Amino acid sequence: MADLIDDVMWDLRENGTNLNTGTSNTMGSSVDDDFAQLLEEMETKLYPGCIFSSLEFLAKLMHIKVNNKWTDSSFDQLLELLQLAFPKCNKVPLSHYLTKKKMKSIGLGYESIHVCKNDCCLFRKEHDSLQVCPVCKESQWIDKNTKARSSLSVWSGQGYRACATCNEDTLSYRATNKFVYIGHLRFLDANDPLRKMSDFNRREETRPASRHFSNNDIQEQLSRLLTRKPGKHPEHGGEEPKQQDYEKHVDESLLGTLLTNDKSNDTSTTREDLRILNIQRNEWLQKNGDKFHRPHVRYSFTKSSRQLFCQFIKDVKLSDGFGFNISKKVNDTNTNIIGLKSRDHHILMQRLIPIGVRGLLDNDTYTHIVDLCTFFKQFYSRTLKVEYMRKAKLDIIAILCKLELIYPPAFFDIMVHLLSDLPDEAIVGGLVCIRWMNTFERYMRKLKNYVRNKARPEGSIAEGYVAEGNSNLNIPKVMKRENFVTGFVKSMYFQNIPRVIIDVESAIEVPPPTGRVNDVSDCETDYDETNSD
Structure with missing residues (x-):
């Protein structure tokens, strides 16, 4: 909630607007007028006698649209029907586009930012007008993947030395069509009777266990690496990520x-x-x-x-x-x-x-x-x-x-x-x-359910995420002018939580009136197996 207020009030702070005194510079006056218009609209009912304000009604309606995967055209038809059904002085917007525009004007929207497919840079700020990546020279493309381990540590998860712990002593063998990792007898104690069994490969296991590589050994290995650029570009040694479950x-x-x-x-x-x-x-x-x-x-x-x-x-x-x-x-x-x-x-x-x-x-x-x-x-x-x-x-x-x-x-x-x-x-x-x-997998499933247009899944996810967040806001209380004047955030969801003061430089938490925090020494650092799952 504090972030929402901070985003909405950012332009006012940048231009030196003071809501308590009503003074501001020339540009700040325009911003203050727009915001005052939003506050006025927030206090205006959808139509006389309605229990919802205009913005509150739109936030809930957008949430229903996302949950039921309505298309934009069907949403436009619904708005047209509501305009006819409600009294003539209603504040129902004419289209889905105008609805999103109004919600974005109070900071409840999102911004699309393109990213290099090799994770080299974001096409924003000084790179906003570029059509190719300044690092790898690839054209814009939106990529949904994260960096693989080999892209970060330059240690491949495949091949003869796929185990980063065993390092150079990885017990690997090239089978007919894949690498396999057999010979775990070497990790047993030297006197273990299983080492003397010939049922594995018809001979006793005499090899020692893998060495324990110290921090100095790892640093020495890293010092031999060539300087490389980050990202997943093939020329940089990157590869597609593989989730390790x-x-x-x-x-x-x-x-x-x-x-x-x-x-x-x-x-x-x-x-x-x-x-x-x-x-x-x-x-x-x-x-x-x-x-x-x-x-x-x-x-x-x-x-x-x-x-x-x-x-x-x-x-x-x-x-x-x-x-x-x-x-x-x-x-x-x-x-x-x-x-x-x-x-x-x-x-x-x-x-x-x-x-x-x-x-x-x-x-x-x-x-x-x-x-x-x-x-x-x-x-x-x-x-x-x-x-x-x-x-x-x-x-x-x-x-x-x-x-x-x-x-x-x-x-x-x-x-x-x-x-x-x-x-x-x-x-x-x-x-x-x-x-x-x-x-995270459960949350990703929730985000995937927002997708309606499979050609633009990112846009569907962004709209669904924003719409759900908007529906959980107590917009009438958040948008009241006195909340900005006093600097306190008031919300129906945080009645018994310490208040947060919105400051230009930082957010300062006001401690609760009662209660105490136990000393660190009181916390038990060991784990107990009782009541284990």
């Missing part, structure tokens, strides 16, 4: 392999990788005449088991507000689950898969899958302890080692390998629930 990616790979759908890692190519690495002989491709066939593996459902699992998912009833109706994601033949969102993967990984696969897989495979799901449940819990995360670090490494005995190398892409780094990130960054992308 570990749980969703692992669940897609795990569930796809169980159901043998298009996300499965059990293909003829992955079976050939087993032959090349000379591991898991019983799962190699078998030749039958002129054709090859894949023998059934223990990490995939049989046809009957797949139908039982899908039927289990279809019969699940979730609590209100906990998740969407996941039963609708199962196809008609009970053979596949499609159209899953991030929240669906979250529920499947932590709640449903550990129960649904029971009795449908052998005991070893089932146990390791449940251990993996338990790790995610612990990692995403609402309370954490540092010692628990240190133990989870050892647990996830052991889980990945045991899964290497079951799943083909193609299952272990970079996202699966990075699970071993998640406990360290939780120790440094804190709770995952305050750092994950779920909140």
